[in-house]
Amino acid sequence: MREKIMALVEAVLGLEAGAVTESTEAADLAEWDSLAQVLIIGELESRLGISIPLEEAAEIYSVKDIFEKAGV
Amino acid sequence: MKKIAVLSNINMNPAARLLAADFAVYETEGYGNELETLMNQNSSLYAFDPEAVFLFEDLMEIIGHELSEAAGEVHIAAWFAALSASLDSGRVYFISDAYLYGAETALPEVQKKKPQIERLWDSHLRALVLEHPNVFVFPYRTLVERFGEERAFQSRLWYLGKIMHSMEMQKRICAEIRRQLAVLESTPKKVLVLDLDNTLWGGLAGENDQAPVLLSDDGAGLAYKNAQRVIRQMKDTGTVLCIASKNNEDDAMEILEKNPHMVLRPDDFAVRKISWNDKASSIRKIAEELNVGLDSIVFADDSPQERALVKELLPMVAVPEFPAQPEDLPVFFAEVYGTFFARTRVTEEDREKTAQYASNARRNQLREETATFEDYLRSLDITVIRVDASKNLDRVLQLVNKTNQFNLTARRYTMPEMQAAADTKRIYAFRVADRFGDSGITAAVIVDTGGEIPLVEEFTMSCRIMGRSIEYGIMDFVEADLAALGYDSLRARYVPTKKNHPVSELYDRLGYKPQGTSGGIKEYRIALKGRKKRDCILTFSEKEGNRI
Known part of the structure; x- marks a missing residue:
């Protein structure tokens, strides 16, 4: 699942495979802005069935945070 | 590449991003401030200078959920008055026609009122199109009706970031934008x-x-x-x-x-x-x-x-x-x-007409429009309320750490650091309200008063309140407060990040004196002694708001 999540983040951000790692933080990537963040959360639900509560969505700053919220 | 802008009172940035493959697309500063952007001749939109501007207006937001014809007419007329003052004859505009949609439109009683309110919007739009040869109707309603509400809209991204349309609908809107531009450019067929x-x-x-x-x-x-x-x-x-x-x-x-x-x-x-x-x-x-x-x-x-x-x-x-x-x-x-x-094209005759009044009217218009922008800001009744940061530290922390565009130093804090700042530094937190509502705590300034000259180590504002000159009022408030405490001058800095380019010149605009640059970091200073209050169109209230 972790691999799938990273691939999804890469797809939303329009990056090549391998550009996003487990230690990637939003601040590291110009493409990961607030809009991309919202789109990532939307895609997590529609593609992978991972539903992050709205109020927790703002607490994601990194790939690690996504794993934590997704419980993977 | 053709330069276009997609502006909206909701978040249309996903569509703008999809279009970036084919066009140079204006990057909006935040969203929901389309009128401010259009009316302010000094906004980055005019520096970008798009040939075509697409305006997508969510009618429910325009009428503020007031579903009577009388109230709707007031809101809609105000929007069109503001827009028509800001139209520039040198470019073309596409404005979406009406489709009323919101949480309450699911009710049959509201469905009955829907056509009446949509008609108000469409008749104002038609009048505008007749008056201006460079304004066209964007057939938004047809797109929604063809695709269907259930597929065109989704709620999750709406609540997360005011993104109303599904990704598939965003794609359809983009296809229609491309089509409209192609029609505009093609030789008219007979x-x-x-x-x-x-x-x-x-x-x-x-x-x-x-x-x-x-x-x-x-x-x-x-x-x-x-x-x-x-x-x-x-x-x-x-x-x-x-x-x-x-x-x-x-x-x-x-x-x-x-x-x-x-x-x-x-x-x-x-x-x-x-x-x-x-x-x-x-x-x-x-x-x-x-x-x-x-x-x-x-x-x-x-x-x-x-x-x-x-x-x-x-x-x-x-x-x-x-x-x-x-x-x-x-x-x-x-x-x-x-x-x-279809006659959504600019004919040669239209182009000539447009060029004529562009040269005549532009200078006068500019002055008028600047005045209008101020009138508009005045009409918003913006109130800035300072709140006790120490009682709202989690919100301040979130604001400071999450905001990318309007963030002068992009310094990130941990909760213990923020708590320490509350004890030893000055944290200014503000909520901002206008006649449309309260946007909550959306601006924060942290000043380190430990050194000889205090330093603004963080200044950030949510994109929800950008474009209304609120930053001028806020820095004015901070400077006045520090001056009252006896400080003679104030230091500030801009630390460039990948995302905070929109505020790279902010301190210059605020009248701070550059003190040099090292490693991209720009240092500034301003005298607080004998300072003059800045002109800004908002009211400050010291009345403490409720905890948010």
Whole structure:
């Protein structure tokens, strides 16, 4: 699942495979802005069935945070 | 690359991002501030200088959920008044027509009011389009109705970031934007040249007396009849119809004159070339007889060979692909109309008119518009309320750590660091309200007063309140507070990140003196002694708000 999540983040951000790692933080990537963040959360639900509560969505700053919220 | 802007009172940035592959797209600063951006001649929009501006307005937001006609009219009229003051004759505008949608439109009672409120918007829009040759209607409602509410909208991204449309709908909107721009650029077409067999009717004229051609009130015959109905409407709106077909003229005329299901009759066609000549020659003759250029002709024919021949010999003629199934014909002709003949284009005459009043009116307009922007800000009744940061530290932490665009140093804090700052530094947190509502704690400034000269180590504002000059008022407040505490001057810095370019010149605009740059970090200083209050259109309130 972790691999799938990273691939999804890469797809939303329009990056090549391998550009996003487990230690990637939003601040590291110009493409990961607030809009991309919202789109990532939307895609997590529609593609992978991972539903992050709205109020927790703002607490994601990194790939690690996504794993934590997704419980993977 | 063509420069375009997509502005909205909701978040249309996903569509803007999709369009970036084909166009240079203006990057909005936040969202929901489309009027401010348009009215402020100093906004980054005018520095970007787009050729076309697309405005998508969510009607429910415009009317503030007030579902009476009277209240709706007030909101809608105010929006159009503000917009029309900001229109610039040097570019084209596409404005979405009305589709009222919101949480409450699910109720049948609200469904009943929907058309009334939509009509208010559409009549203002129509008036604007009639007045300005460079303003066009963007057929948004048709897009929603074709795709359907359930697929066009989604709620999750709406609550997360005011993104109303599904990704699929965003794609459809982008396709329509591309189409509208293509229509705008193409040479206006005047003439539609039609084949007959398998184009206006099914089957071949004169082929078989026992099996008359397919044209009727049911089945595939009805599809052809409906296609003719669409073509008939095209003629009524000014499209010139002609025939270029390979038939025995008598056989074809028999059907044209006598078939009871023909919607189009011989007189509906300005020129008829029914012969065994090749179609390129027929089209050339039609152009001569009508005295029009080949580039104003569209040719519709079911035969791929004929289409290929015309494309090869007459490349100026537009030859759209033809549908394989008769049931797709009515939609095909409607699309031909939309792509080539619909009057959403700027004609040469319009361009001249536009250029004339551009040169006359621009200077005056600029002054007027600047005044209007101030009037507009005034009309918003912006109130900035300082709140006790120590009681709202989690929100301040979130704001500071999450905001990317309007964030001068992009310094990130941990909770213990923020708590320490609350004890040893000065944290200013503000909530911002206007006549539309309260946006909560959306601005924060952290000043380190430990050194000889205090330093603004963090200044951030949510994109929700950008574009209203609120930053001027906030720094004014901070400076006045520090001056009252006895400080003579104040230091500040801009630390560039990948995302905070919009505020790279902020301190310059605020009148801070540059003290040099090292490693991209710009240092500034301003005297607080004898400082003058800045002009800003907002009210400060010290009244403590509720905890958010």
